[in-house]
Amino acid sequence: MSAGGYTLPAPAGGAPGRRVERLLLVSPAFHGYHRSIAAAWAQQGFDVTVHTYDAYSTPAMKLRNKALLELPQKAGIDRAAARVAWDTDRAVAALREARPDRVLVIKGDSLGDAFWDEVEALGVPRMLWLYDDLHRHDYSADFLRQVGPVLSYARSETEALAAQGVDAHYMPNGFDPDLAVPRLDRREEVVFVGSRYPNRVELLERLAQAGVPVRAYGRQWSHHPVDRLRTWELRRPDLPAERDIPLEEAYAVQAAAAAAINVHGLQAGHAMRTFEVPGMGGLQFVDRPDVAEFYEPGEEVLVFEDADHLVELAQRVVAEPSWGERIRAAGRRRSHAEHTFAHRAAMAQEWWV
Incomplete structure (x- = not known):
């Protein structure tokens, strides 16, 4: 994988003759939680490839982020669209490279329509995991109804989403x-x-x-x-x-x-x-x-x-x-x-x- 990504193979000892499915975990870089989550999903028998959509890990990426996104934002210039475009392009490239059998997206709050269209075109099982409050995400009820299963860390928000016709499931946070x-x-x-x-x-x-x-x-x-x-x-x-x-x-x-x-x-x-x-x-x-x-x-x-x-x-x-x-x-x-x-x-x- 390119910068911001890596692969974690499933543990040895799976069912004989069964092909190991490839899972693409698309996650924020926040505190490195993706490493622990990837390991947990690998224990379920997946080869897990991780793409951290907001990790600007190389010197060039860090410089670009600072100069073109962070500093203009501090000066009151809205650069949200530029961030979405950049993160989306990188996530689409990661999706095409990984060719996964399943996709798990955590938050995904700076991924645009092009990424979700690409996921839809793959036709593979997918889930969206919101391990933070819904109001921190710019998702409409229509989008959440279409995207597939939505996992929420809050029981109250799971119930509210389900009442709006979303395939919502309550999954609390955890630890490593x-x-x-x-x-x-x-x-x-x-x-x-x-x-x-x-x-x-x-x-x-x-x-x-x-x-x-x-x-x-x-x-x-x-x-x-x-x-x-x-x-x-x-x-x-x-x-x-x-x-x-x-x-x-x-x-x-x-x-x-x-x-x-x-x-x-x-x-x-x-x-x-x-x-x-x-x-x-x-x-x-x-x-x-x-x-x-x-x-x-x-x-x-x-x-x-x-x-x-x-x-x-x-x-x-x-x-x-x-x-x-x-x-x-x-x-x-x-x-x-x-x-x-x-x-x-x-x-x-x-x-x-």
Whole structure:
């Protein structure tokens, strides 16, 4: 495959005489989740070829993206159409090169009609997986009715899509157990890894004011001058912070922390972090009571109601580590038994059309 793509063969030992089907996974580059998802689908017996439609991996591509897309966008010039055209052309080329038997598209929010026309012309089973809120995608109900099975990470959005005649299926997010190396060392810090929003800043500041050690990870929190330039921001919250870290390191950081905060806000479904933190052996503070669909609150994760409640839980976890150890061990067992990407991939096999 060209830049932004690779192939992962199915594990040996499939049914004798059965041809291994080729699956093309068309995915955003976001945090490298495509690697874990590709491995999970390979476990289902597919030769998986991955195309990351928004990965600008070569120096020339990065320069073009910065000069022709990012900088004009920062200056108020709408370059969305140019991005769609570029991503679509590359995805069409990847589709023609791979000649797959099946196509799984994740998000696909910068792929234009030419790509979907090419998929339709292939006449192979396909699915569209939305592991983020529907409102973040520019898809009409008519398009979703025609594209084939649509997998949503949110039960409420799955029900809404089905009511509009979409072949919609609920598939929660998951985690990669191969990245979840148990951590026995503990750091007396409550951590947050992810984007900076006002409600997240407020929570971390309340913890710091209460004397709870905290640390945030990500370019929007980092005090590094390069990150200030990359985000076009000079001011930062007065909190301990680190730069962006890869997914594997995020797993390790959250596993070693006294606890890791999972803040959803208005998200419809549960973020990857819901399954990653307990899956890696971390202790999760989560803001969603409906996490009870996946974990037992108080036994496998800790649900906080507001900032005061979060402070109370954090202070207890720091002061009483044995309590937290019992919860993190139970959460890890549940995650590995029920919530890996392999579990999700197996679930999805009955939905191919």
